[in-house]
Amino acid sequence: MTQLPRPRLLVITGKGGVGKSTVSAALALALARTGQRTLLCEVNSGGGATALLGYPRAGPELSRLDGELWSVDVRPAEAMREYVLSKIRFQRVYRTVFENPLVRAFLRFIPSLAETVMLGKVCWHLRETDGPRKRWDAVVLDAPATGHALTFLGVPQVLLDTLPPGTMAEEASWMRDMLVDPKVTGALVVALPEELPVLESMELAAGLRARHLALLAVVLNQATAPRFLPEEVKALAALPRLQALARGHAEEAERTQDAASRLGTLGAPVLELPRLYQGTMDQAAVAGLGATLLAGLEGRT
Amino acid sequence: MRPLAEALRSRGVVVCVGPGGVGKTTLAAALALQGAALGRNSLVCTIDPARRLASALGLAELGNLARPISAAELRAADIRLAAPVEAMMLDMKQSWDELIARSAPPQQRDRILANRFYQSLSSALAGSQEYIALEKLWELHASGKHQLVVLDTPPTAHARDFLDAPARVIDFLGTDTAKWLLKPALRGAKLGFRLVGLGGNLISRTLSGIVGGQTLADLAAFLLAMSSLNDEFQERARAVSALLASEETVVVLVTGPAAERREEAVRFHQSLLEQHLNVAAVVVNQVHAGVGPEEAAASTRLPEPLRGKLERTISEANSLAQADAHGVRVLREAVAPTPLLTVPRFPGEVHDLGALWRAGAYLVADATPRETLAAAAAAPGA
Ligand SMILES: Nc1ncnc2c1ncn2[C@@H]1O[C@H](COP(=O)(O)OP(=O)(O)OP(=O)(O)O)[C@@H](O)[C@H]1O
Ligand SMILES: Nc1ncnc2c1ncn2[C@@H]1O[C@H](COP(=O)(O)OP(=O)(O)OP(=O)(O)O)[C@@H](O)[C@H]1O
Ligand SMILES: [Mg+2]
Ligand SMILES: [Mg+2]
Numbered sequence: 304m305t306q307l308p309r310p311r312l313l314v315i316t317g318k319g320g321v322g323k324s325t326v327s328a329a330l331a332l333a334l335a336r337t338g339q340r341t342l343l344c345e346v347n348s349g350g351g352a353t354a355l356l357g358y359p360r361a362g363p364e365l366s367r368l369d370g371e372l373w374s375v376d377v378r379p380a381e382a383m384r385e386y387v388l389s390k391i392r393f394q395r396v397y398r399t400v401f402e403n404p405l406v407r408a409f410l411r412f413i414p415s416l417a418e419t420v421m422l423g424k425v426c427w428h429l430r431e432t433d434g435p436r437k438r439w440d441a442v443v444l445d446a447p448a449t450g451h452a453l454t455f456l457g458v459p460q461v462l463l464d465t466l467p468p469g470t471m472a473e474e475a476s477w478m479r480d481m482l483v484d485p486k487v488t489g490a491l492v493v494a495l496p497e498e499l500p501v502l503e504s505m506e507l508a509a510g511l512r513a514r515h516l517a518l519l520a521v522v523l524n525q526a527t528a529p530r531f532l533p534e535e536v537k538a539l540a541a542l543p544r545l546q547a548l549a550r551g552h553a554e555e556a557e558r559t560q561d562a563a564s565r566l567g568t569l570g571a572p573v574l575e576l577p578r579l580y581q582g583t584m585d586q587a588a589v590a591g592l593g594a595t596l597l598a599g600l601e602g603r604t
Numbered sequence: 605m606r607p608l609a610e611a612l613r614s615r616g617v618v619v620c621v622g623p624g625g626v627g628k629t630t631l632a633a634a635l636a637l638q639g640a641a642l643g644r645n646s647l648v649c650t651i652d653p654a655r656r657l658a659s660a661l662g663l664a665e666l667g668n669l670a671r672p673i674s675a676a677e678l679r680a681a682d683i684r685l686a687a688p689v690e691a692m693m694l695d696m697k698q699s700w701d702e703l704i705a706r707s708a709p710p711q712q713r714d715r716i717l718a719n720r721f722y723q724s725l726s727s728a729l730a731g732s733q734e735y736i737a738l739e740k741l742w743e744l745h746a747s748g749k750h751q752l753v754v755l756d757t758p759p760t761a762h763a764r765d766f767l768d769a770p771a772r773v774i775d776f777l778g779t780d781t782a783k784w785l786l787k788p789a790l791r792g793a794k795l796g797f798r799l800v801g802l803g804g805n806l807i808s809r810t811l812s813g814i815v816g817g818q819t820l821a822d823l824a825a826f827l828l829a830m831s832s833l834n835d836e837f838q839e840r841a842r843a844v845s846a847l848l849a850s851e852e853t854v855v856v857l858v859t860g861p862a863a864e865r866r867e868e869a870v871r872f873h874q875s876l877l878e879q880h881l882n883v884a885a886v887v888v889n890q891v892h893a894g895v896g897p898e899e900a901a902a903s904t905r906l907p908e909p910l911r912g913k914l915e916r917t918i919s920e921a922n923s924l925a926q927a928d929a930h931g932v933r934v935l936r937e938a939v940a941p942t943p944l945l946t947v948p949r950f951p952g953e954v955h956d957l958g959a960l961w962r963a964g965a966y967l968v969a970d971a972t973p974r975e976t977l978a979a980a981a982a983a984p985g986a
Contacts, residue, residue: 400810542902545903545918
């Protein structure tokens with residue numbers, strides 16, 4: 304299968320609740336369905352993105368969902384364990400030290416330690432090989448929400464700035480190099496057609512840029528396409544409930560257009576995903592969103 | 605039965621809990637307005653209110669300062685209250701600083717405030733935000749300035765984070781952590797917190813290798829200083845727990861109708877009951893309104909393409925409303941006999957006094973009985 308000229312690590316981020324998990328699941332599914340071995344990677348979120356596709360919630364172990372689609376929920380304790388064992392190699396020491404509840408409480412106080420080991424695991428997956436080729440054609444990262452995401456992605460640089468040369472600094476250095484290489488990593492910022500979420504997305508995009516991450520696209524989720532003309536809304540004056548409905552719809556569409564044009568100034572394509580009207584998302588609905596996204600990313604819209 | 609009107613009239617404390625983004629802050633403010641309308645001198649203590657809500661409440665900045673909601677603004681929104689109402693925004697950092705200033709011996713105080721780990725206390729110590737909110741609640745309640753205090757809380761996915769907060773903070777500051785750390789570090793402390801103090805055992809050696817010796821020494825210094833907090837601190841934490849469990853206090857669990865929220869809410873509700881808290885009501889916020897058949901019928905008389913467009917829009921609105929009504933039904937069964945109330949999703953957001961007032965009207969209404977669930981999905985007062 305020929306590789307698309309796109310980064311292998313796709314970082315999905317945005318304000319809380321905008322649809323990051325939905326977009327991550329949709330994109331991972333779409334990529335896997337084109338035959339690319341794809342890892343849907345969650346960060347200590349309880350496996351919700353995987354559940355959106357109708358599979359059991361992802362756990363800390365890699366699991367194959369279907370065909371080329373795999374998933375994992377990277378958890379701090381397990382990531383820490385893998386990291387420490389790769390350094391000290393003694394199970395018994397690990398257990399004595401790191402499974403001590405006091406040590407655990409204590410480690411929580413060390414800023415960025417959890418983020419470092421979790422991001423380290425994500426980066427490690429990117430380097431995994433399977434014979435002569437890389438194991439993963441794509442890693443779709445369902446990243447934390449705005450502020451948290453910037454902290455998360457900025458951890459290697461912070462470590463480089465603060466740590467003396469040594470093991471941790473070396474780790475931080477290769478992690479940072481992967482994140483800032485546009486051939487390896489690209490970010491997708493998810494936004495909603497509402498004032499505050501749009502503002503926050505723009506700040507987030509600026510924050511990503513400041514950390515030298517490439518912005519691949521902005522995803523405008525829950526978009527409403529125009530439907531009612533202004534004169535149609537006016538014509539409904541005698542039917543107040545229906546007029547309110549039509550006006551509400553027209554306002555949604557206007558907010559969508561507004562958001563799209565403001566987000567367009569970020570210098571990356573704005574991909575609109577329609578708002579869906581069904582009670583709970585199922586795999587078919589998510590797959591539809593995924594196909595739209597992939598087409599947009601590949602410029603086939 | 606009007607469970608929340610009852611609580612606002614007779615209790616001293618209402619705590620709004622629930623998962624992230626469901627509307628806890630909004631509804632806490634709406635409840636305080638209703639409390640004042642029922643004649644009780646009320647206060648809402650908010651946490652991280654959206655900017656526009658804060659300005660509607662007359663709160664320009666943080667600072668733990670209660671300010672009256674402007675009478676002129678209330679009049680302009682046509683809201684008539686029978687008692688004064690105040691609002692404040694909880695400043696987590698300032699509240700912790702005050703707590704430390706009050707509870708730590710003077711010689712340790714600056715050491716704590718200046719330690720870099722103190723800065724990460726709120727993110728690192730699970731329950732510390734919840735704890736400080738409850739601490740503040742105790743203080744506000746004890747001051748007796750208000751007959752009714754409505755407390756907003758930080759988003760908590762698990763009720764335990766919230767309920768166990770005082771116990772956790774006591775545990776953390778309690779003897780075990782300190783003792784364990786102090787063994788090697790105390791010697792170090794005498795030597796001016798040099799690394800040598802931490803080099804003694806396997807745990808310290810291994811940790812130093814991973815996170816660095818200096819980090820470890822600093823952290824030990826911090827915990828050592830924190831363990832000097834006096835008994836008043838523990839005393840207060842116990843008083844906070846007691847207030848939460850007392851007859852004075854009711855809890856309102858706020859949630860949304862979507863499936864993810866629902867599961868969370870049911871677990872949350874269960875834990876609240878297990879801890880013997882008084883759950884006054886479960887509030888399902890942002891329930892989508894549907895379009896009734898009579899209103900929908902009017903569209904059939906319209907010309908195309910308007911008719912088709914409306915039919916599509918009506919069917920979309922109704923599928924959202926149906927999904928939500930189903931969610932409400934499932935939740936109501938799951939939390940029975942705790943009364944359940946619904947608040948419709950308002951067009952736009954709820955960030956002015958008028959909208960808060962309208963949302964509040966749903967909170968003091970009758971609990972939603974089985975038969976009228978369809979009505980819960982009816983149009984919000986436009
Ligand atoms: N295009 C869409 N149409 C309709 N509903 C959507 C759409 N995208 C997402 N949703 C719904 O919005 C809600 C939030 O989505 P999701 O969980 O993906 O957000 P998130 O950004 O991952 O949230 P969090 O910050 O809590 O992780 C879900 O109920 C989801 O089903
Ligand atoms: N019934 C409603 N109809 C429409 N919008 C609402 C309703 N209730 C709340 N909102 C809006 O939803 C958003 C979130 O509300 P709010 O800040 O009160 O939630 P929260 O539970 O306090 O969130 P957090 O967990 O982040 O503190 C706000 O923009 C608010 O205006
Ligand atoms: Mg998510
Ligand atoms: Mg809030």
